[in-house]
Amino acid sequence: GEDVEQSLFLSVREGDSSVINCTYTDSSSTYLYWYKQEPGAGLQLLTYIFSNMDMKQDQRLTVLLNKKDKHLSLRIADTQTGDSAIYFCAESSPYSGGGADGLTFGKGTHLIIQP
Amino acid sequence: DTGVSQDPRHKITKRGQNVTFRCDPISEHNRLYWYRQTLGQGPEFLTYFQNEAQLEKSRLLSDRFSAERPKGSFSTLEIQRTEQGDSAMYLCASSLQGGDEQFFGPGTRLTVL
Numbered sequence: 001g002e003d004v005e006q007s008l009f010l011s012v013r014e015g016d017s018s019v020i021n022c023t024y025t026d027s028s029s030t031y032l033y034w035y036k037q038e039p040g041a042g043l044q045l046l047t048y049i050f051s052n053m054d055m056k057q058d059q060r061l062t063v064l065l066n067k068k069d070k071h072l073s074l075r076i077a078d079t080q081t082g083d084s085a086i087y088f089c090a091e092s093s094p095y096s097g098g099g100a101d102g103l104t105f106g107k108g109t110h111l112i113i114q115p
Numbered sequence: 116d117t118g119v120s121q122d123p124r125h126k127i128t129k130r131g132q133n134v135t136f137r138c139d140p141i142s143e144h145n146r147l148y149w150y151r152q153t154l155g156q157g158p159e160f161l162t163y164f165q166n167e168a169q170l171e172k173s174r175l176l177s178d179r180f181s182a183e184r185p186k187g188s189f190s191t192l193e194i195q196r197t198e199q200g201d202s203a204m205y206l207c208a209s210s211l212q213g214g215d216e217q218f219f220g221p222g223t224r225l226t227v228l
Contacts, residue, residue, distance in 0.1 A: 004157070043158070102173070104160070105158050107155065107156055108156075
């Protein structure tokens with residue numbers, strides 16, 4: 001079945017760049033997403049990329065997609081304490097989660113900011 | 116606020132009881148999704164609706180679970196004869212048909228004692 005893998009923790013210093021990585025297995029993925037979840041809060045869509053793109057930039061966020069290696073990354077420039085959260089990678093394809101557009105999520109990466 | 120809303124935010128129940136959750140999607144969104152998230156995991160897809168039609172159900176959705184969206188607007192998720200393993204956060208999301216983005220509600224946290 002489809003699988004999305006992420007490392008569980010990433011620790012960075014405030015002001016540095018954070019790079020969160022994700023790998024997926026479904027080659028038919030159409031869209032790949034990054035969601036942010038803060039404690040006690042719902043999922044916030046940060047950004048997403050269509051599978052025929054290899055890069056997308058949105059202010060401090062840069063998404064890189066290597067479709068050949070099925071590797072997705074999220075770079076957060078100038079990481080701030082407010083960026084501390086769990087970041088989920090997700091994919092959408094006709095076959096994910098049994099739904100036409102049901103998303104398949106990774107387990108999430110906890111981003112820890114050191115002062 | 117015109118985002119996705121869910122009610123209740125928290126529910127504590129005893130094993131064997133039935134519970135029902137409600138989701139109100141963003142008003143112009145005709146697709147509505149239910150997910151379940153357990154501690155330390157990402158959300159897992161349960162089912163989705165396009166308007167009032169339930170188009171897909173995950174194998175995670177056992178016979179004790181039923182979801183409805185009778186008028187194509189709000190949706191309810193009912194769990195009958197709850198078990199301790201049903202304890203989780205139940206998330207609702209909505210999107211436009213053909214849209215790229217799913218917007219999530221704050222979730223209903225269920226605790227089964």
